[in-house]
Amino acid sequence: MGxxxxxxxxxxxxxxxxxRSDWEDVQPLAQDDGPNPVVSIAYSQKFREVFDYMRAxxxxxxxxxxxxxxxxxxxxxxxxxxxxxQYRRDVLRELKADLYxxxxxxxxxxxxxxxxxxxxxxxxxIVEMLNDPxxxxxxxxxxxVNDGDAKNYHAWQHRxxxxxxxxxxxxxxxFVDRLISEDQRNNSAWNQRFFxxxxxxxxxxxxxxxxxxxxxxxxxxxxxxxxxxxxxxVMRQGDSGNALLSSYPDVVDFVEELYQAGNRSPYLLxxxxxxxxxxxxxxxxxxxxxxxxxxxxxxxDMATKHDVIRRKYxxxxxxxxxxxxxxxxxx
Amino acid sequence: MEDRTxxxxxxxxxxxxxxxxxxxxxxARMASHDNTRSTIVFFAVCGLDxxxxxxxxxxxxxQDIIDWxxxxxxxxxxxxxxxxxFMGCRAMVPKTxxxxxxxxxxxxxxxxxxxxxxxxxxLVTLGDDLSRLDRKSIVDGVAAVQKPEGSFSACIDGxxxxxxxxxxxxxxxxxxxxxxxVNKETMFQFITRSLRYDYGFSQELEGEAHGxxxxxxxxxxxxxxxxxxxxxxxVERMKRxxxxxxxxxxxxxPNKPVxxxxxxxxxxxxxxxxxxxxxxxxxxxxxxxxxxxxLIGGFAKxxxxxxxxxxxxxxxxxxxxxxxxxxxxVNPSLNMSMAAYAHLQHLHEQWRSADGRGDEDISVSSAFxxxxxxxxxxxxxxxxxxxxxxxxxxx
Ligand SMILES: [Zn+2]
Numbered sequence: 001m002g003x004x005x006x007x008x009x010x011x012x013x014x015x016x017x018x019x020r021s022d023w024e025d026v027q028p029l030a031q032d033d034g035p036n037p038v039v040s041i042a043y044s045q046k047f048r049e050v051f052d053y054m055r056a057x058x059x060x061x062x063x064x065x066x067x068x069x070x071x072x073x074x075x076x077x078x079x080x081x082x083x084x085x086q087y088r089r090d091v092l093r094e095l096k097a098d099l100y101x102x103x104x105x106x107x108x109x110x111x112x113x114x115x116x117x118x119x120x121x122x123x124x125x126i127v128e129m130l131n132d133p134x135x136x137x138x139x140x141x142x143x144x145v146n147d148g149d150a151k152n153y154h155a156w157q158h159r160x161x162x163x164x165x166x167x168x169x170x171x172x173x174x175f176v177d178r179l180i181s182e183d184q185r186n187n188s189a190w191n192q193r194f195f196x197x198x199x200x201x202x203x204x205x206x207x208x209x210x211x212x213x214x215x216x217x218x219x220x221x222x223x224x225x226x227x228x229x230x231x232x233x234v235m236r237q238g239d240s241g242n243a244l245l246s247s248y249p250d251v252v253d254f255v256e257e258l259y260q261a262g263n264r265s266p267y268l269l270x271x272x273x274x275x276x277x278x279x280x281x282x283x284x285x286x287x288x289x290x291x292x293x294x295x296x297x298x299x300x301d302m303a304t305k306h307d308v309i310r311r312k313y314x315x316x317x318x319x320x321x322x323x324x325x326x327x328x329x330x331x
Numbered sequence: 332m333e334d335r336t337x338x339x340x341x342x343x344x345x346x347x348x349x350x351x352x353x354x355x356x357x358x359a360r361m362a363s364h365d366n367t368r369s370t371i372v373f374f375a376v377c378g379l380d381x382x383x384x385x386x387x388x389x390x391x392x393x394q395d396i397i398d399w400x401x402x403x404x405x406x407x408x409x410x411x412x413x414x415x416x417f418m419g420c421r422a423m424v425p426k427t428x429x430x431x432x433x434x435x436x437x438x439x440x441x442x443x444x445x446x447x448x449x450x451x452x453x454l455v456t457l458g459d460d461l462s463r464l465d466r467k468s469i470v471d472g473v474a475a476v477q478k479p480e481g482s483f484s485a486c487i488d489g490x491x492x493x494x495x496x497x498x499x500x501x502x503x504x505x506x507x508x509x510x511x512x513v514n515k516e517t518m519f520q521f522i523t524r525s526l527r528y529d530y531g532f533s534q535e536l537e538g539e540a541h542g543x544x545x546x547x548x549x550x551x552x553x554x555x556x557x558x559x560x561x562x563x564x565x566v567e568r569m570k571r572x573x574x575x576x577x578x579x580x581x582x583x584x585p586n587k588p589v590x591x592x593x594x595x596x597x598x599x600x601x602x603x604x605x606x607x608x609x610x611x612x613x614x615x616x617x618x619x620x621x622x623x624x625x626l627i628g629g630f631a632k633x634x635x636x637x638x639x640x641x642x643x644x645x646x647x648x649x650x651x652x653x654x655x656x657x658x659x660x661v662n663p664s665l666n667m668s669m670a671a672y673a674h675l676q677h678l679h680e681q682w683r684s685a686d687g688r689g690d691e692d693i694s695v696s697s698a699f700x701x702x703x704x705x706x707x708x709x710x711x712x713x714x715x716x717x718x719x720x721x722x723x724x725x726x
Pocket of ligand 1 (some may be wrong): 590593632642
């Protein structure tokens with residue numbers, strides 16, 4: 001990225017702007033870094049020259065084809081220069097340029113800089129100008145699947161934006177399911193699943209279907225935080241967002257059976273701690289005792305055996321419940 | 332500190348030398364960081380401060396840094412759009428006497444929230460009194476980039492808006508002790524709308540919960556005095572999500588690899604929620620130290636990776652939260668040393684008495700003090716560092 005050596009500059013494929021006849025009329029403008037600059041970058045000769053011409057063009061306010069080509073060179077050297085991107089947009093508007101050509105250019109640039117904020121922002125603005133999202137699902141699919149980073153935050157963010165802005169929800173669940181099948185630990189894909197289901201609405205039927213889906217996933221990989229978080233997240237959606245974990249007896253049975261079968265995943269134990277804690281707080285003080293003791297026992301097991309790195313946290317959780325129960329008692 | 336069985340030392344002076352180097356000349360391969368030069372100054376200066384090593388910056392260089400930072404200040408005229416703030420570089424500043432050219436370039440000179448935040452933090456850390464800037468003009472610039480739904484862009488034109496700039500906006504207003512036309516209510520709405528089903532915060536709306544953006548969200552709530560608006564159950568669930576990020580070091584999202592910088596992002600978030608002491612300090616330290624470059628100093632994101640100023644600074648802050656000897660305590664929300672924070676409070680008092688304002692707004696800073704004293708070790712060092720701070724006496 002932006003690593004331009006002077007060898008490349010001297011190479012035959014690059015003609016300095018100062019030697020281009022169609023740039024004769026432009027006087028390059030050096031950068032003024034002040035009398036005693038700090039964190040100075042030892043710009044390559046090529047970088048320095050391109051940005052000297054860039055400043056000259058911006059100072060003239062020239063919005064022409066050659067100005068557009070110059071921004072291409074400048075952005076290849078520094079794709080993070082947000083002002084040059086903005087100038088490029090101003091030129092595109094002025095020239096009434098072919099924005100589909102711009103999309104093609106961006107597909108290439110994003111392929112090389114898929115974790116750069118400015119390129120994705122530019123893409124969003126161009127898609128908005130075109131009012132045409134028809135390439136965005138494929139673009140982000142490439143960034144997520146073919147380029148190998150299925151957790152690329154920028155790509156997911158862009159994909160969500162396109163889906164939300166242009167109502168492209170219809171086929172998203174099958175895409176998400178494919179990614180979860182490929183990697184059940186892909187938390188980004190689980191999050192996307194929540195985003196899609198929420199759009200369709202957390203009806204009791206949909207909640208039930210999602211809980212079954214997630215339990216099936218957990219049966220395959222038990223110690224997967226992403227699936228457990230999704231499970232609890234969906235359970236809480238019931239009862240206008242206030243549902244208790246105990247409102248879903250089939251999930252409770254499922255988790256308790258896993259526990260009985262000997263599974264000690266910290267995520268499973270954390271679920272049981274939350275479940276019994278909630279139940280203990282629902283009951284009258286005299287009846288909550290047994291449940292509270294279960295919580296304390298599980299916290300103790302976590303702290304000493306199954307989740308030792310969080311031992312102080314699990315002690316805290318147990319103490320927290322003790323305090324809550326004693327306040328209830330005082331009332 | 333607790334169960335510190337490890338023996339590997341933090342190479343304090345190597346880290347200081349490493350950071351100092353970045354203040355001078357950077358190699359051409361860093362040209363793609365041209366637009367964020369002031370963040371490099373921030374990591375170097377604030378890192379040296381956390382290392383208690385600001386005295387290694389010679390007086391002339393210290394002055395050059397301050398002057399260079401002020402050189403990036405954009406002050407719009409009355410008839411221009413509200414683009415006040417700091418630029419992080421000089422790419423749009425031409426060397427010319429030609430008044431017409433200088434005038435034309437103004438159209439593309441805008442303050443940038445992240446650059447404004449880091450520039451102010453550098454000035455405060457170096458003991459500057461901020462008298463060369465107009466606080467209102469800067470906060471007008473912040474208010475001008477706020478979106479109707481509460482989020483913020485980085486600058487007046489050509490930027491995405493998300494939680495990172497919500498944080499920058501809150502820090503700038505907090506540091507300048509002035510919120511002007513910034514709408515804290517819509518800001519709060521945007522932040523809480525970005526809380527996910529697993530109780531981490533997304534970069535915007537329904538994206539995936541992420542450690543860096545969770546820090547931005549919580550710190551912005553804290554700095555804007557709105558943390559108390561979260562109910563107790565929500566706070567406990569947030570703590571759970573944060574605590575679960577610890578593997579040995581911290582990860583930024585579930586099922587992602589650990590990375591040195593999350594010892595800061597997650598650590599600071601837990602400090603804000605009063606839960607940092609629930610983490611395993613020794614395992615955290617062990618991971619951070621596995622990314623320490625023993626030859627040239629600095630920390631990398633992963634073991635055996637190349638160190639950089641970003642991970643060096645955030646690694647040091649992560650260690651500072653555990654009370655690492657030799658490091659200055661760090662203010663988690665502002666992401667600067669407690670000594671720099673003390674200087675900032677001093678400035679606030681001066682401005683308030685000059686404005687004839689009392690201590691009516693001081694509640695936020697006293698909440699700060701309480702939260703920051705969660706670790707007794709930190710409290711003890713905090714007092715001594717503040718009174719002996721070379722930067723305060725350099726004033
Ligand atoms: Zn990192």
